[in-house]
Amino acid sequence: MRNFIKKLKVEYLLGMILLALFVVPTSLNAQDNSKNTDATWIWYPGDYEIWLSNQMQAKRTERGAFFPPLWRYYSPYSLVTFRKKLSLDQNDVVEIHTEGQAKIQLDGKMYYGDPKALEIPAGDHILTIKVYNQEATPSLFVKGNNVITDASWEVTYEDKEWIDASGRTSGESGTHWDQVGSWDFDNKEDLPSEFRLETKPKKAVKITPHKKGYLVDFGEETFGFVKLHGLEGSGDLNVYYGESEEEARSEEFCETLDRLEFDGSQASDFLIDQSRAFRYVNVQPEDGIQLDSVSMLYEYLPLEYKGAFNSSDELLNEIWDVSAYTMHLTSREFFIDGIKRDRWIWSGDAYQSYLMNYYLFNDNPSVKRTTYALRGKDPVNSHINTIMDYSFYWFMGIYDYYLFSGDEDFIKQIYPRMKSLMEFCLERRNANGMVEGLPGDWVFIDWADGLSKEGEVSFEQLLFARSLETMAICAEINGEPDAVKRYNGLAEDLKQKIQTEFWSDEQQAFIHNRVEGELTDKVTRYTNMFAIFFDYVNAEKEAQIKEHVLLNDQVQQITTPYMRFYELEALCALGEQEYVLDEIRDYWGGMLELGATSFWEKYDPTEKGVEQLAMYGRPFGKSLCHAWGASPIYLFGRYYLGVQPTAPGYASYEIRPNLGGLKWMEGKVPTPKGPISVYADRREIKINGIKGAGKLIFKSRNTPSGAAGIQSLGDDAYELAIETDREYKIKYKAL
Template identity: 50%
Template structure:
């Protein structure tokens, strides 16, 4: 065995087999592989501690796993003639062919013998990520290799975009580009910079000299930066006598940067670099309302800032992956960037390794969002391989949840659990109807994935449990007098309180009859006497439910008022919470701190999802958009125009009060329209089918570049 070490990232090469030397054939085949999920888990160890609170580190309060340090990769190959390979690895390693250890080799010049043989490479790396790259003409690393963490259970290896020997997975990095700013205030010791909108990046201090300290305060608002040590984040730079130096500070969130120098430290020259994940916006939306267009653009920018190595909650304060926040970001991603890799990294990082000892993020509902999110990822992408890889972790998490049910079969928050739901004041004791609905949906999601993974016995058991649970939820929590689900049941006693949460999700999950949906619409969703939802987090679901019950114009009006209110208050990105009644300093306070509120929060980007799914009306009906539906709606607007990304391209939609134009995707689509009389299609031999109640369906063929449909609008 050959051992080579360089810092904590090891780049090692191996192997010769068979007698005689041969020059290895140059080839670009092969990509870096690793234990499934461990690249994301390793990357999470590098980013989970980025949170800083007033000069001090603030690590997560849940378990952060590390990648397995000892991993065995293996492949059975069968070739008719000898072949040449090159091998690269991150870590110490051992090579075996057919159980024989290879002890003398040239890693750049390896010949494998003809025939059927098993190639094993054991990689050990406790400082980073054990990873392997084999390049060759006929034998090379890809997802068909098997991998084990030495527990004798084998899985298919995971791979990503890494294929360069000089850029292994541990070299993953975000991208940078220079940023401009305006100088707002300056004297001999103070400098206030305005970057003109919320951003994230690194401040670079050049020509540092003198002796003393330089204090750098970051603010999402001018008030926060000028508050100095009351700001959520700041840095202190020690300057020592000698030749002028340059210091690149850690990446921070800010709009304003306030630099204060000690008496003997001249102000430096300042530059800044924007830090970002290079994702392409493949979606788009515009309409007849310029305010909504601005809301869409700011929402997209908010989402982009929080789409980093992972889908994080906010760039200033936490910088953590929260499962509830991430679930919404998965869906927003599918209507904008359609970056599958960042979704998968986030899913793996949240889950970590077995055993399951607490809920994800310690939050009861967040375990359920994690399970449901995997099904949604499959629906949009059709990525069966990912589901099969992650399914064993779904199974153990769901089993953990099921073991914590009470005697009635309902989940409750137990000791150590955080029952979140939303920030609003509410009773969170006992069995909450909202949590039971999430459990039922989690059972259905896991059952579907179990079927894809070939675990039919578990799939059947989960489906049966879901059916039983849904019946019990309706029997126990539905109140005929209130025409709604009541909130909670504790010690066998049912509350009389009605909240929006369970009722919204019953509509979104399609768990109730049309008659009960109508009752929920009248007595809960459109009932102002029921406690209002005020956070963008739960507004994500309330606005979706409004659209599902035919109230798209009401949803659009709310976006115009609520998100428009943030813009009127000076927002350049959308906030964690917003109360139009708050003024001045109280707008920025949260968690008992004057600037604790995040003014760039992922769940604030909700409109990019709402406009794509419910105005452009595009949604997959089967995995990977093999079949899909387009049900566009003006929502009270004069026209809408945009596109929605899919795994194989984008679907374009335009609608005004007379015409609809569609650029279909590669799957089989159905355009659904409401029209006072039968629509007319000017393309090909498209068939228009009546669905009743003035609804019509038009089948879309991928071979047609564009459909134009004349219809007669019902909207005023």
């Protein structure tokens, strides 16, 4: 994230040139009959993601009570029209399948009845299919020898503005056409509305008799469906779930439970139909019910661990492993916050999940699904998740996606929704051109005691400025030079105000907020640490922030992994990798010492015993598996293995390995072009790069050897161009 905007502006044109060498553009209108034969289900962009997120987020319960999200629900368009311009060398017979009722037209001629197949003669044609579905997402699957549904189709919800997916006026009066949305439903039987996560059986590691039933331990935090074996009789049976043993035993205060009634006709092996998060399960049958044992079906999104990290420190290796497992548990239909609570899509949590994803799974569809689900539809009448900072994280996540993926089509597809949300944000500025919480807004920042959210909070202005810079970049991608100028101007103006109105020479730090025009004397870590890796301050101020804020125990400490992530990133950006590893050992290692098998929503080492399980005034309110707890994945990949893209899609990239006091380390970072592998000890570096404009940058006490082309940068720093995917070996002496 350091030098986020500066690097892109410098290397944007280089990135576009390099991308052109590796990416073949796809026409949105012309079918390539010779290459693509894989049909897929398609829909209006974002609609399936909205529908699926509605289904998922409605599954949260609290002690058996329905507990829906706290923000507005959106719905798919119930009637959409799909269109494809065809140029066929020979006749084609196509299958047509829809989720919903369909009206089929070829060259304007309507086909009556409900045809499941259609013969299309050779020549130029326009195939138009209108689909209606009020209960799920109107979706289409077409498959012939040459005509298939894929990303080249157009779709409209009949908004009466006829422009094509590239934004050009089509010359037809009446409708706005967009590029379709799709995922990986590549078979006519794979109906999008019937999507389910995968499952596999999992046995308990320990079953202990408890009261009339059993206390079941599955050995680690997990997620899925409890299965009862040898179930007989009629009567009631209660299941109490716990991320901790204390929670599962607490029939009065556990967060999730199931109360079941049986009449004797149930199957002997009975699967509870609602998935839950737990490690422990307390199964209590009433009189008249008996059972033999308990197992589960583990429910998961099948993602491959493409990233890896290993080192001379076994504690750090365990922290990486548990971080990866935490990330996998919270990567479901979408990137969610926690698997017990809330099971919702929060933008601040998702933003961090995206970054971890790029260094673990590199799964682009999950990022796009989550981005669409968070945004919803126009008109905009509230911030994302009702939280001001979460709207800004949404913008920042889109640029990160482009940087790591090079997926320009998605930027063009999502850009109209970016513009409308940004206009909403701009309209809510005060007379000073800054944002502050208005009625209906939640200014979150972090869970911290006594943290003021009043007035003009400098942290919010910082995120707003970065969002405006992101808008300028995306406007350039979309060919809007006037918008580029406008957004850049707004960003520069706001950045200048942050410097002049919040920086304190006396405290050598940014002040937290200004209330009714009066600057407070409160210094917090948030603005200061983000200013470091946003590259918003010069070297002198970096040093002052480091001494007077980041390494100052008198400044309020951060107790959530959410903001510890950014604090440690700022320190890594300042070259404090050794210090950061000690902090990771202490903070994440502290959770492991307490028996954590996934990382928590919050960890405060001053809390003892069951205090560690409480939050929100509830004895077991804390989530013990929270996505933002997995941040070591990103830190290890980005700041120790040292891999980062410097142009979209890794068209150019850097590798800056930093041992941080380790004897050795090794790992992989996934990219769109394959993995980058890094090994480093104190005398040797081995790199397997990818094709492109890569740079290995490292420091050495002596003149390095072993590879041709190593250049000195001065101050013990050296650089080697990495242009192919072969192995490079460098002999050096670590500082």
